[in-house]
Amino acid sequence: MDRVRTGLELLVSAPKAGRRRVGLVTNPTGVLPDLTAAAPALLAAGVPVTTVFGPEHGLRGTAQAGGGEGDTVDPVTGLPVLDTYQRTGGELDALVASSGVDALVFDVCDVGARFYTYVWTMYDLMGSAARLGLPFTVLDRPNPIGGAVAEGPVLDPAFASFVGRAPLPVRHGLTPGEIALSVNRSLGCELEVVPMEGWRREWHFDRTGLPWVMPSANMPTPDTALVYPGTGLLEGVNAAEGRGTTRPFELVGAPYADGRFAAALNDLGLPGVRFRDTWFTPTFGRHAGVVVRGAQLHVTDRAAFLPVLTGVSVLHVLRALYPDDFACEPFLDLLWGSASLREHLEAGRDPRGLCPPPGPPRGELLYD
Missing domain, CATH: 3.40.50.12170 (Uncharacterised protein PF07075, DUF1343)
Incomplete structure (x- = not known):
């Protein structure tokens, strides 16, 4: 290598x-x-x-x-x-x-x-x-x-x-x-x-051939980093992003979720990922000590996987299935970089159209 x-x-x-x-x-x-x-x-x-x-x-x-x-x-x-x-x-x-x-x-x-x-x-x-x-x-x-x-x-x-x-x-x-x-x-x-x-x-x-060192307490593996640009958005809503478990940001859910959640995510046919119905109990952070029903993300093709689209889809399904329980918080605007995602979710509109097609990075590129 x-x-x-x-x-x-x-x-x-x-x-x-x-x-x-x-x-x-x-x-x-x-x-x-x-x-x-x-x-x-x-x-x-x-x-x-x-x-x-x-x-x-x-x-x-x-x-x-x-x-x-x-x-x-x-x-x-x-x-x-x-x-x-x-x-x-x-x-x-x-x-x-x-x-x-x-x-x-x-x-x-x-x-x-x-x-x-x-x-x-x-x-x-x-x-x-x-x-x-x-x-x-x-x-x-x-x-x-x-x-x-x-x-x-x-x-x-x-x-x-x-x-x-x-x-x-x-x-x-x-x-x-x-x-x-x-x-x-x-x-x-x-x-x-x-x-x-x-x-x-x-x-x-x-x-890379380099040793992986945890960048922070809830970033234990490169698998965590891969999903984080999407499921990190859950920190702006009243759901669990998996902190306080051994699979932060790969486990998502809420105390108000049920078995429909993972099934609905799989029905979307998102590229490069499948969802497994699961339960978990965060030991700290949001919903600490509470049994949470949710889903584990299993990335099946990381070249095809789109973490941001996936994260927005998770929020969309939570809002669509549990409108009386799901709630956004002001922090979501800062994570997303505008109010558009929160406004779509609060209005019950599908926010997936807010994700532009993926493309090459822009900026001062040093590497081919």
Whole structure:
């Protein structure tokens, strides 16, 4: 099997001189192929990392969604770790300035969905770098669900938030480095991307030859990442997205669902997926401790599978079968990037037409 060489591996093999104090933005996914973490790997290569910055879930990945680990010290390197979560604008600028770093380096794996927050931490820190006059380097990593297809609507800027700062589709098909190059047109920081070697756009993560490290507490496998751009939308309605189970985002349902749910989803004939009627009890999160009837997604053909269309179809079936119980929440607008999905569901209209046909990703593409 061919193996991808990440930006981190390439930088470690040929470190650049001249930077005095480097701030490293990373989490458990920032590793070499031998699983050496980014901070000790860069220090061993002579890169003068002096501060580590943690995104949502933290440097160690211990925090659940919507949380960070706070400011602490990395027990491996002894470096200070500063928590960037929920810090933006002037507050984030002050945090970076207080660290005394001369440059920022970003090494975090994304999962290919616009509402996953790591690339927006990157975006916010690029803004800080521009305002503070610091160079910003992205050590690129694969998009684990492939980079050949983009799917779903582009974000309406009126709905920009930490689950989407810039106009990308829901499944964007880009790498972190490509997103950085695309958004830097408006940010204007001194940006460098260290591209990968050997990655092909059509590859899913199992083709990369790299070790999978959980990007966050509820993203245990590449299978989770594949369905997440669709079933992650359930976080904006009163249904269960599978958090608190061993198959988050692959198990979906609601306490008010019944055996018609999985059958109706299968009747839609969605490409590349089948649904199995099942029950589950989340141990935390929404509907914790409650028996939920629902369905497990079984992806049968990942090349044909359309996660965004599938997720919208799940919401459509929940609304159609259980109109008196199903309810949308304001967060759905931020996940979708506009009010259109919520408005269709609340009006009882079929929202599947809101999904444009899938196509190639758009932006500053680095790879064939």
